[in-house]
Each structure stands twice: as C-alpha cells, then as structure tokens.
Amino acid sequence: MTDARPLLIDARSAALPLSNEQLLEWGAGRQVFVSSLITDLPAERAAARTAIEAIGAQPVMFEDLGGQDVSADQAYLAGVHRSDVYVGVFTERYGVRLSNGYSATHAEFREAEADGTRIAIFTRGFDGAEMDGSQRDLIAGARNLYTTSSFTTADELEHRVGQRLREIAVEDLTPWVRIGRVVVRARELTSDGSTITVTAEVRSGQVHAELVQYRDRKSGSLPFVSPAEAKSVQIMAMSSSTQSAQAHLERITLREQARQGGVMRMAINNIGPDEYTRRALSDVLFGTNLLENIRFGMSEADPLAPIRGQHIDDSILRPVVRLLLGEYLLENGHAHTIDSFHLGPTHAGRRHLRLQWTPPNPYVNAPDAAPVVLEGELEAL
Template identity: 50%
Template sequence: MSNQVMGPHVDIDQRSASVLPRQEDIADWASGRRIFVSSLITDMLNERAASRSAIADIGADPVMFEHELGAQDVSADEAYLAGVRGSDVYVGLWGPRYGVRMSDGYSATHAEFLEAEKQGLRLCLFVGDANSADFDGQQRDLIAGARNLYTTSTWQTIDDLQERIRTRLMALAAEDLAPWVRLGPLFFRATDISGDGTKLIIKAQVRSASVHAELVQLRDARTQIVFASTAESKVVRIDRLSSTMRSTNVHDETIELSVVSQGQSASAVFRLGSINGVPSDEVQKKSLAAGLFGEPASGDSFSPWGALTAPVDPLKLIRRLGLDDSVLRPIVTLLITQHLFESGSAAVVNAVVLGPSVVGKRRLKVTWTPPKIYDNVPAPSTVTIEGLLSGV
C-alpha cells in the first residue's frame, strides 16, 4: 500500500488504516458491549462455542439464545429479536441449512439478520463452504442477497473461525477508536476528538509525510477549511499544530481548531419544506441519487425544481483513485455523511453501507432521517437511496 493517495485537492493517509489500538483501549471499547451470535443452534454447537470464546477474549458480552435469552416468559421469537435489538454487534454464522420457516415466512437466523440490519448493528458475517451442493436453496438466496452489500468470510476449522471473529471484532474496535476525519483536503484517522462548541482539539498519528507537511501549510496559511467526522461538519481554522516525530514519517499530531461556523448551509428547498407540493426530502433524495448513481434527477426536464435537483456527487474527490477497501468504506461514509449534514438533509445518518466490487460496480445503500421542520408535527420517516456505484 502506498504512503498516500493524491488526487485533485485530496491527500489520504492510507497507511493509518492498518494501525490497531492498544489492548487497554480495546478493553475499554469492549466493556459492556453486547454481541449477538446468530446461527442454527443444534447444527453449530462447536462454532457457537468458538464465537463465545472469541467475544470473551476481547472482554465483550456474548448474547446467545441458549445462555442469555432462555427461560423468559415471552415467546422464543420475541426473545431472540429483543436480543438483537439490545445488542451492538451481530455475528452471523451461516451453514448449509436455512432452518424452519416461522409464521413470518423467515427462518430464525434470517429474521435475526434482518432485524440487525434494521437496527443498524455492526455486522460480522461468516459463511461455510457455500459452494457445497448441500446448501438449501433458501440459504443460498439469503447469502447471495447479503453479499450484495456486505463482505462475508469463510472458515476452515473451529480454531480458524474463532480467530477470524476475534480479528473482525478488533477491526470494529479500531474503526470506532480511531475514526477517519477530513480537514480541508486531508483525510486521516483521529485518535481523539474533543471540543466545547467553539474549539476543537484533534489528536492523530499521521503516517504520511505529505499529510504532515500539508497540515503545517494549513496552519501557517490560517485559512478557513472544513472539518468533518461522521458526527459533525464545521468550518474551522487551525490555531496551533503540535507535532512529535515518533519515527520516520510517523508524527503524533495535536491540532487545535477554532470553529468559525457550523458548516450547514441549508438550501432554499429545505427551508421551504416543499416545492409545488413535492417534499424537500424527495428533492434532496433525487439530487443525491442522480450524482451518486447517474440516475435522472427528475422525470421532467422542465421541472420547476430547476438547479435544486442538479446532481450532487459527494464522492467526486475519490472516484478513480483505486482506494483499498479498508480506506474506501470509511471515507465514503464520511463524505456522504458530510454532504447530508451540510445540505440540511439529515438530522441523523442511520446507515451508509458499501458493498464489495462486482465487475467494477459496488452497491451502495444510504439511509437518513430528515430534520423536523416544525415542532408540532411528527418526526419525518427515514429516507433511503440504493443503487450501483461506478468508479470507486
């Protein structure tokens, strides 16, 4: 992997993607975190035991029907779905059998997976030898559908499965403990973000010499730039940069920022709430889908929406850069989240899911909740766009 990726007005510290947090930080992350294990129970006793061990190894709490969810005065269906809803991470172990269909038409494991998707749980999907002729047709359909959006892993032995689950959970911890951020044209992972609304302090371990050099230039220029994370977007100015060289091309950075503005520039369509009776969230949805997927912004070229439905592509900075998946996925999430916050489209970004590359295309699904325009109206329903991305 190269030290950084350069494009028009973008510099990405790719090497920081491989940095793992300290064991004590992982232990803090895992403490109290509930991890739901989903599989056919009788078919996978050894696999479930391995999953339980892997979860306990990092200090998290396993949630399993035969241990944590049994002996309740509710139906089994209610117990396992409540278990999913009360968890933070979903571990799915899918073997050759689909399982017995319940009253809703799904097997228990399929229903658990759908509930985990609905609740926005982090997903860890492991599939046995799906090339085997022993797989049920329904199970093949479930796996194929999941692989449109999610990357799955196989396993060879019980010990191999246990280590793969542990490794995946460690990667989730790293993503949470060192999230990707954007500072002007620079993208890197932050180890700490703190602030009081007027000031921000960002700590990071930067492993790209060019990213470090550009941070120094941004500090000296004292210009206004955008800071974005998956939680916020603000216009800022660098007040101070403290840097310690840990080793060649590795700098521990402390970046002190002044907040100039919140970075939100809601469009006229959002402030009005609708145009000619068309809800603003629908306008924003069409505009974003047009930019991301190349879909028509509206069915009428003489639409009164005019420039408000012009295609908007938050990913134009990183298209054609050929980023590794470990870098691409979080940066896609970051850029789309930044656009939704800055445009006033979203109060909450519920999920950004990028699928694996298939013949040069990736399926992307984005779900967000628009802000309430008036206090005396019900909360708006979530908005979802889904389609195929090219050039990423």
C-alpha cells in the same frame, strides 16, 4: 464550503494497531449478537462466544436468554435490538420458518440491517449444490452488501470472529476525519461545543505538509467532517511532534464557525425535500434519472468527486465514502443523523450502496421525521 479537489489521505495510518488495554476498554459494555442455527452448530457457537469474551464484550445468545414471558420470535429480535454488533454464522441449512415467513437467522439479519447494527458474516465452505435454496439466496444477498469471511473449522471461526471484532474496534476508536482536503485517522477526538481537538499520528509526508500549510498560512474557513458531524472550522493551533522520518504526532485545535444563514427545505414540483434529496443523490451516484428534467441545486453535485480515480484500498474506501456522503447530507441540512451505511464489495465493476439518514425536524412538537433510504449500484471507485 466543500473542497472538490482530490483528497490527500493518510493511507499508511489504515493499519494503526490497538493495545490490549484499548481493546478491552472498547469491548467492555459492548454486546455482540450471535446468529446461527443453534442445534447444527454447537462448536461454532462456542467458538464465537470465546472470541467475543476474549475482548471483554458480552455475547448475546439465545441459549442464555432464559425463561421469558414473550414469544421466541420476540426474544430473538429483542436480543438483536440491544446489541452493538451482529455476527452471523451461515451454513448449508436455512432453518425452520417463523410466523413472519423467515428463519430465525434470516429474521435476525434483517432486523440488524434495519437497526444499522454493525454486521459481520461468516460462511462455512460447502458445495453450493447441497445448500437450501432459501439459504443460497440469503447468502448471495448478504455478499452483495457485505464482505463475508469463510471458515472450515470452529477454531478458524474463533480466529476470524476475533479478528473482525478488532477491526471494528479500530474503526470506532480511531475514526477517519477530514480537515480541509486531508483525511487522517484520529487517535483522539474531543469537542466542547465550540472547539474541536484532533490528535492523529500522521504517516504521510504530503498530508503533514498540507496541515503545516494550514497552520502557517492561517487558513480561513475549512471543512471538518467526522462520522457524526460536518462543520466549518478554523485552525486555532497545531503542534507537531516528529516520531520518526515518516511519522508525526499532530494535535490540532479547531474553532467551530457559525453556520451562515439557514437551510431552505421546500417542495419542488410537488416533490418533498427529503424525496428530492434521495432522487438527486440517486441520479448522481447511480446514474438514474429520477428527477427527469428537474434540476435544482444539489442535483448537479457529486459528493464523491474528491476521491474518484484514486483507486483507494477497501479498508479506507468505505469510511471515506461514508465521510463524504455524510458531509454532503449534514452540511446541506438534509440530514440530522446518518443512521446506517453499507458499501458492498465490487461485483462486475459496481458496488451496492445502502445509506439511511434521518432528516432534521424543524418543529419541536412535530413527529420525528421518517428515515430516508438510498440504495443502488455505485460504479466502482
């Protein structure tokens, strides 16, 4: 089903703004964990609290936890578990090690990663020679996987935290989706189990023309991919309202098509299906040779072929890479859910990729399948 031709991406829609009402609606009910040394950074923690509350979200801070009949270690991590976003504020000191061998900040960061929580990291400008060695390692590891933001004052931190939360809100409220070979940013996405309706403001004339062709040619089966699902669909209806010479408001109704046949999951050469999937993806994406001379099905495919060589901007590249990898795993029956995805900034021509998914469970009464983690260095796209 996958169309391997280069994708047509509505890149101009990357900067779609949110109204204050939309931002406050997103923030309502969201919890944001603030992780830092408490005694060293009172002004910075207050600044982070102000930024979080300004969008209607609830800051989760150790100062607010009150008396609990659990250890401090457990209280820290429980706050991470119930939060939607982790905000880490890292400075020169590592902090006192807990019983698990990590400082509280480091333990919270690890827990957020394991949970697949959205992560935003801010580092204060400093002379690296004055930094604790363990803190230097923590920040270096974080920078390998996340784009960190620096600050010098509490006011600057407040601005940067607010800015990053707005970016996350935009990603959540206007997700990128794929229809056929076009990728657009959805202003609204609804599904009733048999039909999917996508409303998008399209700013690319080429993308608009491709969608019109799908409608007029009554194209048959097309791939549809969102951050949560991958399906075969057929366009039922499409209406387009021209807003300007370069902007079209599209409303596209798609009919979901039944999957043809089941997906076979079996061991190959004593390698289980989940491990085989992980090794095959590693060989394709990272250039490893984990399958050695074994070749079967997906080992020859490159899920990222449709975007290679396009030099896509970072603000678009991450969600599009996630779409393509999610499509590959979900459509081929290798994953039930995509649990977490992180694509780091470019270092020496490569990016660190970490992807976790939960395989499907074919039996109702069987234990839940263990998550699968794929991690390695991806050649810069």
